[in-house]
Amino acid sequence: MNKATDVVDFKVENGIAWVKFNRPEKRNCMNPTLNRRMMEVLDELEYDDDVRVLVLSGEGTAWSAGMDLKEYFRETEAKGLRGVRQSQRESYGWFRRLRWFQKPTIAMVNGWCFGGGFGPLFACDLAISADEAKYGLSEINWGILPGGGVTKVVVDLLPMRDAMWLTLSGELIDGKQAAEMRLVNESVPLAKLEERVREVADTLLQKNPVALKFAKDAVRRVGTMTYDEAEDYLVRMQEAANFHDKTEGRKEGIRQFIDEKSYKPGLGSYKVDKK
Ligand code: ACO
Numbered sequence: 001m002n003k004a005t006d007v008v009d010f011k012v013e014n015g016i017a018w019v020k021f022n023r024p025e026k027r028n029c030m031n032p033t034l035n036r037r038m039m040e041v042l043d044e045l046e047y048d049d050d051v052r053v054l055v056l057s058g059e060g061t062a063w064s065a066g067m068d069l070k071e072y073f074r075e076t077e078a079k080g081l082r083g084v085r086q087s088q089r090e091s092y093g094w095f096r097r098l099r100w101f102q103k104p105t106i107a108m109v110n111g112w113c114f115g116g117g118f119g120p121l122f123a124c125d126l127a128i129s130a131d132e133a134k135y136g137l138s139e140i141n142w143g144i145l146p147g148g149g150v151t152k153v154v155v156d157l158l159p160m161r162d163a164m165w166l167t168l169s170g171e172l173i174d175g176k177q178a179a180e181m182r183l184v185n186e187s188v189p190l191a192k193l194e195e196r197v198r199e200v201a202d203t204l205l206q207k208n209p210v211a212l213k214f215a216k217d218a219v220r221r222v223g224t225m226t227y228d229e230a231e232d233y234l235v236r237m238q239e240a241a242n243f244h245d246k247t248e249g250r251k252e253g254i255r256q257f258i259d260e261k262s263y264k265p266g267l268g269s270y271k272v273d274k275k
Contacts (some may be wrong), residue, residue: 007034008041009059015052015205016198017045017103024060027112031071035090042094044104053201054101056124057108063133066115067091067148091116092148098123099220104204107185108197109133109175109271115150122153127184127218128200129175130193135183141170156223157183194242206252206269210245214238247272 009022019041021028024139028034045051058064067073073089076083098105098120107124113135121127137154139146146154146167153164162181166173188196204212214237222230241252252271256262263270 006037007031008037010041012045012048012050015050016052017048019045019054019056019063021058021064024062026057026063026068027065027153028058028060029065029068029072030061030091031068032087032090033071034068035072035087035094036266039090039094039097042097046097052103053110053204054103054105055201056098056105056120057110057198062112063107063109064114064117064120065112066112066117066138066143069142080239085162088148092117094122095119095149100217102213103209104216106197106200107184108193109135109178110190110193114138114166116148117147118146118150118153119148121183122149122157125219126200128193128197129178129184129187131175131187132190133175133178133187134172134177135174136165136170136172137164138170140168148235154183169178206272208245208247208249208269208272209249210241212250213246214241227262 007021007023007211009020013017021034023029023031023034045054047270071256072087076087087266099122101123104126106122107121111130111133111205113133114152115122115138115147118135137146137150139150145151151163151167154166157163158181160168165171173183175180175184178184179187186196218234218237221233225233229275249270249272253265256270257265
């Protein structure tokens with residue numbers, strides 16, 4: 001694939017996969033080509049041992065201007081229900097793949113984020129925004145409800161009044177407001193965005209990768225469980241993590257604290273690569 005024409009750009013450096021929506025001239029809105037390409041890129045990166053954290057950002061002034069109104073809606077609708085369902089499967093498919101991605105993921109929101117863009121925003125485990133970024137559920141502005149999971153995203157992430165305001169007003173909020181609402185973790189000036197995301201990624205790079213995967217899944221799963229179900233699930237998941245973690249990190253973490261006295265778990269991570 002020619003990098004210059006690839007609608008998803010990516011590079012892997014020092015454990016971090018930097019993935020970018022790359023249709024800047026169309027404000028990175030998601031057409032079927034981009035949705036298919038994103039699935040391929042996630043496929044390529046997910047089990048690559050060189051990748052320990054994934055960062056998703058956008059080329060140019062947008063993070064993503066949502067679904068492509070021409071190619072994703074109008075042109076697929078012209079193909080009838082078969083076309084519509086296919087394009088839905090392709091977009092929802094990679095959003096889901098990203099939600100349950102093997103490695104922790106960070107949305108680095110550099111600019112516009114509209115409508116369908118809330119799908120990948122939610123799919124990322126963490127989100128760091130530029131103050132200058134602008135978020136909006138513009139669906140109501142062109143006569144539809146926020147579909148494709150978007151209404152579920154805002155209800156899961158936000159208090160009801162904020163979710164309702166964004167949904168009904170179609171008004172924009174900036175990065176700082178998004179952080180106040182907890183739509184994102186934090187917001188920093190655009191000039192500092194990449195530096196801050198690198199710091200956050202570095203924090204994750206120091207942790208046990210198996211523990212990260214089980215912990216991120218647990219946070220997404222337990223919300224709909226009763227307390228007893230969650231308690232049981234978490235016991236089983238820790239046991240499964242012990243099986244998958246061939247480094248026996250849990251024992252090593254205890255050893256470095258109790259025997260070696262080389263770190264304090266309350267103050268930082270044990271040395272993951274030391275054995
Ligand atoms: N679908 C299709 N084309 C789009 C989209 C989109 N979502 N967003 C931008 N584009 C295209 C424009 O049509 C334009 O194409 P052209 O150069 O061939 O004329 C090009 O991208 C640049 O867009 P401009 O509007 O000229 O860029 P500007 O920087 O002035 O504005 C903004 C950016 C505010 C993002 C504007 O493009 C916009 O409102 N886009 C639509 C946002 C939206 O409502 N998305 C849908 C959300 S709902 C959903 O996802 C289900």
